[in-house]
Amino acid sequence: xxxxxxxxxxxxxxxxxxxxxxxxxxxxxxxxxxxxxxxxxxxxxxxxxxxxxxxxxxxxxxxxxxxxxxxxxxxxxxxxxxxxxxxxxxxxxxxxxxxxxxxxxxxxxxxxxxxxxxxxxxxxxxxxxxxxxxxxxxxxxxxxxxxxxxxxxxxxxxxxxxxxxxxxxxxxxxxxxxxxxxxxxxxxxxxxxxxxxxxxxxxxxxxxxxxxxxxxxxxxxxx
Numbered sequence: 001x002x003x004x005x006x007x008x009x010x011x012x013x014x015x016x017x018x019x020x021x022x023x024x025x026x027x028x029x030x031x032x033x034x035x036x037x038x039x040x041x042x043x044x045x046x047x048x049x050x051x052x053x054x055x056x057x058x059x060x061x062x063x064x065x066x067x068x069x070x071x072x073x074x075x076x077x078x079x080x081x082x083x084x085x086x087x088x089x090x091x092x093x094x095x096x097x098x099x100x101x102x103x104x105x106x107x108x109x110x111x112x113x114x115x116x117x118x119x120x121x122x123x124x125x126x127x128x129x130x131x132x133x134x135x136x137x138x139x140x141x142x143x144x145x146x147x148x149x150x151x152x153x154x155x156x157x158x159x160x161x162x163x164x165x166x167x168x169x170x171x172x173x174x175x176x177x178x179x180x181x182x183x184x185x186x187x188x189x190x191x192x193x194x195x196x197x198x199x200x201x202x203x204x205x206x207x208x209x210x211x212x213x214x215x216x217x218x219x220x221x222x223x
Contacts, residue, residue, distance in 0.1 A: 061175025093147025
């Protein structure tokens with residue numbers, strides 16, 4: 001069972017294996033259920049950040065653009081999953097926030113994820129729920145933090161819907177329309193790796209600022 005799960009995760013994170021895999025499964029309800037589950041988990045469960053969000057959506061668009069799946073049905077499926085996933089994260093934070101904050105670090109969960117998302121949320125407010133859709137890890141924890149902060153539900157819901165729709169449509173349609181471009185088809189693996197890098201770049205920049213900005217500020221405090 002564990003070996004099967006590891007192999008499945010390896011397929012999701014390996015571009016040259018992901019395209020033929022999706023082309024085979026997206027012709028049936030099993031493929032739609034799988035996509036729904038992945039997108040829901042990434043946005044609604046606190047361990048969902050292990051899934052490749054942006055690159056997966058882009059690849060789904062590429063497969064649909066090749067004529068192997070219905071892009072409209074796929075987008076609808078994933079938008080519903082993203083919106084419901086955020087709902088799950090919100091209510092999880094609303095009900096169990098204090099308990100999660102006191103939970104010790106583990107292999108899949110670190111208090112740092114909560115802390116960094118809180119900073120992101122404090123900086124951008126409700127718009128975090130839209131911005132976060134394009135930032136790995138933050139995407140997973142932002143709805144949870146909205147629940148912890150007792151954000152007004154109808155306000156949360158509006159940001160949630162716009163964010164979920166914008167994220168799914170932009171990433172999937174980007175792959176749908178660009179997947180047929182010869183140079184992208186020839187260098188697909190590099191394109192996907194580039195998308196992953198661009199996705200995590202805000203996290204890297206934020207972490208670098210927190211690390212080096214904090215160290216540089218120390219001398220001024222002692223003056």
